[in-house]
Amino acid sequence: MGKITGFMEFARVKPAYEAPESRLRHWKEFVSPLTEEQARIQGARCMDCGVPFCTHGCPVNNIIPDWNDLVYRQDWKRALDVLLSTNNFPEFTGRICPAPCEAACTLNLNDTAVGIKSIEHTIIERGWQEGWVVPQPPARKTGKRVAIVGSGPAGLACAQQLARAGHSVSVYEKSNRIGGLLRYGIPDFKLEKSHIDRRLAQMEAEGVEFLPSTYVGRPEHAEDGLTVVTPEELLAQHDAVVLAGGSEQPRDLPVPGRELRGVHFAMDFLRQQNKINHGDRIAKPINAKGKHVVVIGGGDTGSDCVGTSNRQGAASVTQFELMFRPPEEEDKLLTWPYWPIRLRTSSSHEEGCQRDWAVGTQAFEGKGGKVEKLVATRLEWLKDKATGQMKMREVKDSRFEIQADLVLLAMGFVSPVRSVLDAFGVDADGRGNARANTDDYCSSRAKVFAAGDMRRGQSLVVWAIREGRQCARSVDEYLMGASVLPR
Structure with a gap:
């Protein structure tokens, strides 16, 4: 590394927050x-550790030590080339990835990890500013046609790679805009949608065709107003089909009172706000203004609901x-270099939220x-x-009530929507995902491939990019x- 003692000389610096x-x-x-300059100093913290566990911890296997060293040397163009060699969309992961690479950083074993995510963010933004991120159309076309169903990170990554290989690629998306989870599942305050739009412009210049408001499946399952393409039509018109939709079936909470108005799935709530931010008109929007909101689920989707609710008032x-x-801190000697279980406080939590753990919902009234x-x-x-597994039980006489004008169920997703898999006649695994290794x-089914959350189940954007x-x-x-x- 360029600064062999940098990890001993410089402290980790976090990006500035409003x-x-x-x-x-x-x-x-x-x-x-x-x-x-901050990125250069942070790059200097990268150790000459011998085995780059960060690269193994990263699902797309980013070559992190190399671009850290190049940033330290101020060779930004080569740093960008190294970054883009493994990751199609670092502007997404540099904003929303939880950074398993940092958990695996060797320096994290007895100090604070190298700020890999913030360096990645800086590299790609420098690349866009300098005009280095340009279309890469193929030198020749193969004459082969590929259909990709779903325009989330897995579908987009797959589409860009295949287009650059010379295939004619068409991306089908049932929503009115391209982007899938990136567009409608992640709030604008974490990922402004202009970042998606500039990537789509690049991909269109590379030859990718985007078909929004198009449902692939049986007509009886399509919402009104959508163009419907059956699996038979898709397979007849293309040499291969990739199923890259999301894991969209949310986990429900079947307790008394579930049918009451004001109890909603988190993604319905988040999707509506993103549509409103785009200028769409929503007939009956779910709005938290002036309400006492309860979010059930402690993951990223729950955190997004917290931030959105606070912005709605x-x-x-x-x-x-x-x-x-x-725990506040993990036992690194037990967990490193793997992703640890520890208390994580998001920026949305810092904006105002009461958090409580080991709570079981009994009913809504x-x-x-x-x-x-x-x-x-x-x-x-x-x-x-007998089994070593953790099991829960209710604490005696611990029943309590809390005011709730709006309840958001953010307990994760169990599987893709089964109607899509059934329409293609694709086998599912034990969890209801498309069966594919x-x-x-x-x-x-011949000619049909599957990748992303539709194949592996609910996961991270960076895993979707890898699979695509x-x-x-x-x-x-x-x-x-x-x-x-x-x-």
């Missing part, structure tokens, strides 16, 4: 990239988690068909002596007999 009282008044991003926001409160309160109990988690991403890239190589090998695309 103050909560200011950022709650708008929907724009509030995290600033590092300055070039909620009277209060409470977030419940079924699991026990994790209300009047006139409208929810007014949530009934819950405390839980304790005990290890089963990571060797070739082939489904049980690997699936693209498999499709290219299937069509051409060999592939020069990276895996």
Whole structure:
């Protein structure tokens, strides 16, 4: 590394955040990239550690030490080339990835990790500013046609790789805009949608065709106003089809009172706000203004609901988690270099939220068909002596109630929507995902591949990008007999 003692000389520096009282008044991003000098110093913290566990911790296997060293040397163009060699969309991961690479950083074992995510963010933004991120159309066309169903990160990564290999690629999306989870599942204050739009412009220049408001499946399952394309039509018109939709079936909470007005799935709430920010008109929007909001689920989606509720003007926001409160700091000697379980406080939590752990929801109650309160109990988690598994049980006499005018269910997603898999006649695994392995991403039906959350289940954007890239190589090998695309 360029600065062999940098990790001993420099402290980790976090990006600058706009103050909560200011950022709650708008929907724009509030995290600033590092300055070039800050990034250079942070790059100097990267150790000559011998084995780069960060690269193994990163799902797309970013070559992190190399671009850290190049940033330290101020060779920004080569740093960008190294970054883009493994990741199609670092402007997305540099903003919303939880950074498993940093958990695996060797310096993280006894110090604070290298600020890998913030350096990545700075590199790609410098690349866009300098005009280095340009279309890469293929030198020749293969004459092969590929359809990709779903325009989230897996579908977009797969589409870009295949287009650059010379195939004619069409991306089908049932929503009115392209982007999938990136467009409608992630709030604007974490990812402004202009970043998606500039990537789409690049991909269109590379030859990718985008078909929004188009449902692929059986007509009876399509919403009104959508163009419908059946699987048979798609397969007849293309040499290969990639199923890259999301894991869209949310986990429900079947307790008394679930049918009351004011109890909603988190993604319905988040999707509506993103559409409103785009200028769409929503007939009956779900709005937290002046309401006491309860978010059930402690993950990223729950955190997004907290930030969105506060920006809408909620009277209060409470977030419940079924699991026990994790420790403030992990035992690194036990967990490193793997992703640790520890207490994580997001920027949305810092904006105002009451958090509670080991809470089990028993019922929703209300009047006139409208929810007014949530009934819950405390839980304790005990290890089963026979199996070693953690099991929960209610704490005696721990029942309590909380005012709730709006309840948002953010407990994750269980599987893709089954109607899509059934329409293609694709086998599902035990969890309801499309059955396909990571060797070739082939489904049980000829010409049909599956990647991303539709194959692996609910996961991270960076995992979706990895699967899209690997699936693209498999499709290219299937069509051409060999592939020069990276895996």
